[in-house]
Amino acid sequence: MIEFSQVQTPTRISGYTFPLYGRFGIVRQRWGNWDTQLCVHGIILCGKSDFPDAENPQDKHDARYVMVSAFNDPDFKELCDITGLKDLYGRYKAHKDRVDARPQVEIYTALEKWAADKSRSQVVKTLTDAGILAAPVMNDREVYECEHYRERGTIRWLDDPLYGDILLQSGHSVGMMNKTPRRTNWIWRPVGADNVKIYRDMLGIPLSKIEEWYNKAYI
Numbered sequence: 001m002i003e004f005s006q007v008q009t010p011t012r013i014s015g016y017t018f019p020l021y022g023r024f025g026i027v028r029q030r031w032g033n034w035d036t037q038l039c040v041h042g043i044i045l046c047g048k049s050d051f052p053d054a055e056n057p058q059d060k061h062d063a064r065y066v067m068v069s070a071f072n073d074p075d076f077k078e079l080c081d082i083t084g085l086k087d088l089y090g091r092y093k094a095h096k097d098r099v100d101a102r103p104q105v106e107i108y109t110a111l112e113k114w115a116a117d118k119s120r121s122q123v124v125k126t127l128t129d130a131g132i133l134a135a136p137v138m139n140d141r142e143v144y145e146c147e148h149y150r151e152r153g154t155i156r157w158l159d160d161p162l163y164g165d166i167l168l169q170s171g172h173s174v175g176m177m178n179k180t181p182r183r184t185n186w187i188w189r190p191v192g193a194d195n196v197k198i199y200r201d202m203l204g205i206p207l208s209k210i211e212e213w214y215n216k217a218y219i
Helices: 009-014 017-025 057-063 071-083 086-091 101-118 118-131 140-145 147-154 195-202 209-215
Strands: 040-044 064-067 132-134 155-160 164-169
Touching: 009 132, 057 140, 057 147, 064 118, 071 086, 071 118, 086 101, 118 132, 147 155, 195 209
Parallel strands: none
Antiparallel strands: 040 064, 064 132, 155 164
Protein backbone atom coordinates (compact mmCIF):
# COMPACT_ATOMS: atom_id res chain seq x y z
CA MET A 1 0.00 0.00 0.00
CA ILE A 2 3.02 2.33 0.31
CA GLU A 3 3.20 2.54 -3.47
CA PHE A 4 -0.51 3.25 -3.82
CA SER A 5 -1.40 6.91 -4.13
CA GLN A 6 -3.66 8.17 -1.35
CA VAL A 7 -6.83 8.46 -3.38
CA GLN A 8 -10.20 7.26 -2.15
CA THR A 9 -11.89 7.06 -5.54
CA PRO A 10 -10.62 3.57 -6.51
CA THR A 11 -12.02 2.02 -3.34
CA ARG A 12 -15.39 3.70 -3.96
CA ILE A 13 -15.45 2.48 -7.55
CA SER A 14 -14.33 -1.08 -6.81
CA GLY A 15 -16.78 -1.47 -3.92
CA TYR A 16 -16.85 -5.09 -2.76
CA THR A 17 -15.17 -6.41 -5.94
CA PHE A 18 -12.03 -7.66 -4.20
CA PRO A 19 -13.69 -9.21 -1.11
CA LEU A 20 -16.22 -10.92 -3.38
CA TYR A 21 -13.48 -12.52 -5.44
CA GLY A 22 -11.21 -13.27 -2.49
CA ARG A 23 -13.93 -14.94 -0.41
CA PHE A 24 -16.04 -16.65 -3.07
CA GLY A 25 -13.99 -16.52 -6.27
CA ILE A 26 -16.76 -14.56 -8.01
CA VAL A 27 -15.77 -11.97 -10.60
CA ARG A 28 -18.07 -8.99 -10.20
CA GLN A 29 -19.79 -8.06 -13.45
CA ARG A 30 -20.61 -4.65 -14.87
CA TRP A 31 -23.80 -3.21 -13.46
CA GLY A 32 -23.91 0.44 -14.45
CA ASN A 33 -25.51 3.08 -12.26
CA TRP A 34 -27.68 0.76 -10.18
CA ASP A 35 -26.80 -0.84 -6.86
CA THR A 36 -26.52 -4.62 -6.72
CA GLN A 37 -27.63 -4.70 -3.08
CA LEU A 38 -30.29 -1.99 -2.95
CA CYS A 39 -33.36 -1.28 -5.05
CA VAL A 40 -34.49 1.33 -5.80
CA HIS A 41 -31.14 3.07 -5.43
CA GLY A 42 -29.78 4.25 -8.75
CA ILE A 43 -29.80 6.72 -11.61
CA ILE A 44 -32.62 7.04 -14.12
CA LEU A 45 -32.77 8.86 -17.45
CA CYS A 46 -35.42 11.53 -17.99
CA GLY A 47 -36.85 12.34 -21.38
CA LYS A 48 -36.24 16.10 -21.36
CA SER A 49 -33.24 18.23 -20.58
CA ASP A 50 -33.27 21.11 -18.12
CA PHE A 51 -31.39 23.08 -20.80
CA PRO A 52 -32.89 21.94 -24.13
CA ASP A 53 -31.54 24.94 -26.09
CA ALA A 54 -28.01 24.91 -24.69
CA GLU A 55 -25.05 24.70 -27.05
CA ASN A 56 -22.95 22.85 -24.49
CA PRO A 57 -23.70 19.12 -24.92
CA GLN A 58 -23.16 18.60 -21.19
CA ASP A 59 -26.11 20.85 -20.53
CA LYS A 60 -28.24 19.76 -23.44
CA HIS A 61 -27.82 16.00 -23.12
CA ASP A 62 -26.41 15.21 -19.68
CA ALA A 63 -28.91 17.30 -17.71
CA ARG A 64 -31.43 14.48 -17.87
CA TYR A 65 -30.30 12.14 -15.10
CA VAL A 66 -31.74 11.80 -11.60
CA MET A 67 -30.55 9.79 -8.63
CA VAL A 68 -33.47 8.07 -6.88
CA SER A 69 -33.26 6.25 -3.56
CA ALA A 70 -36.31 4.41 -2.22
CA PHE A 71 -35.10 0.97 -1.15
CA ASN A 72 -36.99 0.78 2.14
CA ASP A 73 -40.33 -0.93 1.62
CA PRO A 74 -42.49 2.06 2.72
CA ASP A 75 -40.47 4.38 0.48
CA PHE A 76 -40.80 2.01 -2.44
CA LYS A 77 -44.56 1.92 -1.94
CA GLU A 78 -44.67 5.72 -1.95
CA LEU A 79 -42.52 5.78 -5.08
CA CYS A 80 -44.89 3.41 -6.85
CA ASP A 81 -47.91 5.45 -5.72
CA ILE A 82 -46.52 8.78 -6.91
CA THR A 83 -45.41 7.38 -10.27
CA GLY A 84 -48.55 5.34 -10.86
CA LEU A 85 -46.61 2.06 -10.87
CA LYS A 86 -48.70 0.34 -8.22
CA ASP A 87 -48.52 -2.97 -10.07
CA LEU A 88 -44.77 -3.05 -9.41
CA TYR A 89 -45.36 -2.73 -5.68
CA GLY A 90 -47.85 -5.58 -5.88
CA ARG A 91 -45.13 -7.85 -7.28
CA TYR A 92 -42.13 -6.57 -5.36
CA LYS A 93 -43.31 -5.50 -1.92
CA ALA A 94 -40.27 -6.91 -0.12
CA HIS A 95 -36.77 -5.62 -0.78
CA LYS A 96 -35.42 -9.14 -1.19
CA ASP A 97 -37.75 -9.56 -4.16
CA ARG A 98 -36.59 -6.32 -5.82
CA VAL A 99 -32.83 -6.62 -5.56
CA ASP A 100 -32.30 -9.42 -8.10
CA ALA A 101 -31.26 -8.48 -11.62
CA ARG A 102 -34.52 -9.19 -13.45
CA PRO A 103 -36.77 -7.16 -11.10
CA GLN A 104 -34.28 -4.29 -11.15
CA VAL A 105 -34.36 -4.16 -14.94
CA GLU A 106 -38.14 -4.12 -14.87
CA ILE A 107 -38.37 -1.48 -12.15
CA TYR A 108 -35.83 0.95 -13.61
CA THR A 109 -37.28 0.52 -17.09
CA ALA A 110 -40.72 1.43 -15.73
CA LEU A 111 -39.33 4.46 -13.89
CA GLU A 112 -37.59 5.73 -17.02
CA LYS A 113 -40.78 5.24 -19.00
CA TRP A 114 -42.60 7.32 -16.38
CA ALA A 115 -39.91 10.01 -16.66
CA ALA A 116 -39.86 9.98 -20.48
CA ASP A 117 -42.03 13.10 -20.79
CA LYS A 118 -40.44 14.98 -17.87
CA SER A 119 -37.31 17.02 -17.30
CA ARG A 120 -34.76 16.33 -14.61
CA SER A 121 -36.00 19.16 -12.40
CA GLN A 122 -39.62 18.03 -12.77
CA VAL A 123 -38.75 14.50 -11.67
CA VAL A 124 -36.73 15.70 -8.69
CA LYS A 125 -39.50 18.04 -7.54
CA THR A 126 -42.23 15.42 -7.94
CA LEU A 127 -40.32 12.84 -5.94
CA THR A 128 -38.95 15.10 -3.21
CA ASP A 129 -42.37 16.69 -2.68
CA ALA A 130 -43.60 13.17 -1.93
CA GLY A 131 -40.79 12.56 0.55
CA ILE A 132 -38.66 10.41 -1.77
CA LEU A 133 -34.91 10.98 -1.85
CA ALA A 134 -33.99 12.29 -5.29
CA ALA A 135 -31.28 14.59 -6.63
CA PRO A 136 -30.19 15.81 -10.05
CA VAL A 137 -26.97 14.40 -11.48
CA MET A 138 -25.03 17.61 -12.09
CA ASN A 139 -22.22 18.33 -14.50
CA ASP A 140 -19.01 20.13 -13.52
CA ARG A 141 -20.37 23.60 -14.27
CA GLU A 142 -23.47 23.06 -12.15
CA VAL A 143 -21.41 21.78 -9.23
CA TYR A 144 -19.03 24.73 -9.59
CA GLU A 145 -21.91 27.22 -9.53
CA CYS A 146 -23.93 25.52 -6.79
CA GLU A 147 -24.45 28.00 -3.97
CA HIS A 148 -25.28 25.23 -1.50
CA TYR A 149 -21.91 23.52 -2.06
CA ARG A 150 -20.07 26.83 -1.74
CA GLU A 151 -21.75 27.70 1.56
CA ARG A 152 -21.03 24.28 3.02
CA GLY A 153 -17.42 24.40 1.89
CA THR A 154 -17.81 21.31 -0.28
CA ILE A 155 -16.47 23.42 -3.18
CA ARG A 156 -13.53 25.46 -1.93
CA TRP A 157 -10.11 26.77 -2.81
CA LEU A 158 -7.11 24.95 -1.39
CA ASP A 159 -3.51 26.15 -1.30
CA ASP A 160 -1.97 22.77 -2.04
CA PRO A 161 1.72 22.46 -1.06
CA LEU A 162 2.53 20.72 -4.35
CA TYR A 163 0.14 22.19 -6.92
CA GLY A 164 -0.72 25.64 -5.56
CA ASP A 165 -4.25 27.08 -5.61
CA ILE A 166 -6.79 24.43 -6.58
CA LEU A 167 -10.57 24.58 -6.58
CA LEU A 168 -11.71 21.23 -5.29
CA GLN A 169 -14.75 19.27 -4.30
CA SER A 170 -14.11 17.15 -1.24
CA GLY A 171 -15.53 15.89 2.02
CA HIS A 172 -14.38 19.05 3.81
CA SER A 173 -17.98 19.96 4.54
CA VAL A 174 -18.63 16.68 6.34
CA GLY A 175 -18.69 17.05 10.10
CA MET A 176 -19.13 20.20 12.15
CA MET A 177 -17.24 19.21 15.32
CA ASN A 178 -15.51 22.04 17.18
CA LYS A 179 -12.88 19.87 18.92
CA THR A 180 -11.85 18.12 15.71
CA PRO A 181 -12.09 20.88 13.09
CA ARG A 182 -12.41 20.00 9.44
CA ARG A 183 -9.31 20.19 7.30
CA THR A 184 -8.04 19.18 3.90
CA ASN A 185 -4.26 19.28 3.72
CA TRP A 186 -3.75 18.38 0.07
CA ILE A 187 -5.70 17.31 -2.95
CA TRP A 188 -3.34 14.66 -4.31
CA ARG A 189 -0.28 12.82 -3.06
CA PRO A 190 1.80 11.56 -6.00
CA VAL A 191 2.77 7.89 -5.97
CA GLY A 192 5.97 7.54 -3.98
CA ALA A 193 5.76 10.97 -2.33
CA ASP A 194 6.29 9.44 1.12
CA ASN A 195 8.87 6.79 0.21
CA VAL A 196 11.70 8.34 2.21
CA LYS A 197 9.48 8.99 5.23
CA ILE A 198 8.20 5.41 5.22
CA TYR A 199 11.34 3.47 4.32
CA ARG A 200 13.97 5.55 6.13
CA ASP A 201 12.21 7.30 9.00
CA MET A 202 9.76 4.56 9.92
CA LEU A 203 11.44 1.35 8.76
CA GLY A 204 15.04 2.38 9.28
CA ILE A 205 16.27 1.54 5.78
CA PRO A 206 19.39 3.54 4.80
CA LEU A 207 18.98 6.30 2.26
CA SER A 208 21.66 4.71 0.09
CA LYS A 209 19.54 1.56 -0.20
CA ILE A 210 16.46 3.63 -1.08
CA GLU A 211 18.44 5.43 -3.81
CA GLU A 212 19.54 2.03 -5.11
CA TRP A 213 15.90 0.96 -5.31
CA TYR A 214 15.08 4.12 -7.23
CA ASN A 215 17.89 3.45 -9.70
CA LYS A 216 16.65 -0.10 -10.23
CA ALA A 217 13.06 1.14 -10.60
CA TYR A 218 11.94 -0.99 -7.67
CA ILE A 219 10.11 2.02 -6.26
